[in-house]
Amino acid sequence: MVRVAIAGASGYTGFELLRILSRHPQVTVTTVTSRAHTGQAVADVYPALRGHCPLIFQNTTAEVLTAEADLVFTALPHQAAMGIVPDLLSRGVKVVDLSADFRFRDPRVYEAWYQEHTAPDLLSETVYGLPELYRDAIARARLVGNPGCYPTSILLAAAPLVKRRLVDPRTIIADSKSGVSGAGRGLSLATHFCEVHDGFKAYKVAEHRHTPEIEQELSALAGEQLHISFTPHLVPMTRGILSTVYAQLRPGVTGEEVDAAYRDLYGTERFLRLCPPGRFPSTLQVRGTNYCDLAWKVDPRTDRIVVVSVIDNLTRGASGQAVCNMNLMMGLDEACGLEAAPWMP
Structure with missing residues (x-):
């Protein structure tokens, strides 16, 4: 069983991660964080997840976040992600980042469109998380930059x-x-x-x-x-x-x-x-x-x-693709937990 944590789990992409992972047969979600909702139950913030996610939002450190995790999803705003990802990696977990902070190979391009990059040394090893183009590299990566929608x-x-x-x-x-x-x-x-x-x-x-x-x-x-x-x-x-x-x-x-x-x-x-x-x-x-x-x-x-x-x-453009990348990184079938039929009216 793969243990995962989600940093920044109270936004729409965080909800979508929890929705998908709640039915993933090979994953246990151990920790979820949110500054705005610290101490609140996930089911109180997102009633749709009542009965599917018993966790409480925490505002915690990288040490606690990684204590019971093999992989961390960082669903944080741009710039906030690069502030925590180096610490997460140093503690031995793998990371799928859903912000833009690790999508670029050249830090100068990132800085021209966003802000100063504080972890440019990691960009050379980051893999762009589009499985149809980079499947083999994703499977070997410890840090994946999940593509934009x-x-x-x-x-x-x-x-x-x-x-x-x-x-x-x-x-x-x-x-x-x-x-x-x-x-x-x-x-x-x-x-x-x-x-x-x-x-x-x-x-x-x-x-x-x-x-x-x-x-x-x-x-x-x-x-x-x-x-x-x-x-x-x-x-x-x-x-x-x-x-x-x-x-x-x-x-x-x-x-x-x-x-x-x-x-x-x-x-x-x-x-x-x-x-x-x-x-x-x-x-x-x-x-x-x-x-x-x-x-x-x-x-x-x-x-x-x-x-x-x-x-x-929110799914293929963010959290679903992030789960697909996690599956590849952790040696699982890439479709695991993702094969539900579309919702129709």
């Missing part, structure tokens, strides 16, 4: 095209729509019900912090430095992301080659579901799961490829 949806859509060199990677455009839970549980006027309901808006245009993360991974696949256009949108739903990715096909590339690229890379993947020809996915069909559903179409009028990707931002 938008990057997960976009990278899974674009990777076969870039890896097979079927498109001009400099022409990639990503247009994404997310539910409001992506902003976290904290109170904000921008995500107030009256500000979101019946509305639909773009935000952080040409300046979203997930942009360099997407560019880092696409550049690694392409073998050259890339810049993309990425525009996120907020839609009035609780959870889910739909990303539409566009790119110009290289001269002579056929639809058959595109089909083969997706089937060759993803045909045996547990959590990539390729839609039948002519059908495009909805966020409803992946809600509450670790699935990414993909569909694509070549537009012969423009010689462009259009790819549609859907994920649940």
Whole structure:
């Protein structure tokens, strides 16, 4: 049995971790922390977990956090994670970090978009936690930087095209729509019900912090430095992301080659579901799961490829992917605890 602790367990990603791990047959959650809810029962903060999680939130030290843990999930804000991760690793546990602090290979890129990095020496050993691209390295890692939600949806859509060199990677455009839970549980006027309901808006245009993360991974696949256009949108739903990715096909590339690229890379993947020809996915069909559903179409009028990707931002875009990474790191079947069917209305 794998013993895990969760640092910062009272946010939406912390709840989602507890929801998934409560039915994981090979995991025991030993400790959960929260400054805001110290001393409160998890079931009092999240009544949905009544009967599933008997733990009390603590505000504790790395020593206590690791005393009965083999792996720690850090579901903390950016900067707070890098403050505790070195201490956790020094105590012999493995770490899956859900913040942005350990997603970047170059600390200068992180610092240009976030703030000063106080543990840059760890970046060279950190593995980016996208299993479809880095499964073997994740299995050997002691520190995994769990990908962001938008990057997960976009990278899974674009990777076969870039890896097979079927498109001009400099022409990639990503247009994404997310539910409001992506902003976290904290109170904000921008995500107030009256500000979101019946509305639909773009935000952080040409300046979203997930942009360099997407560019880092696409550049690694392409073998050259890339810049993309990425525009996120907020839609009035609780959870889910739909990303539409566009790119110009290289001269002579056929639809058959595109089909083969997706089937060759993803045909045996547990959590990539390729839609039948002519059908495009909805966020409803992946809600509450670790699935990414993909569909694509070549537009012969423009010689462009259009790819549609859907994920649940809290599960595949955060906690579900983190559990998948934990499974790999601890030698478990990567799908363990993650094979529940999607929620439907």
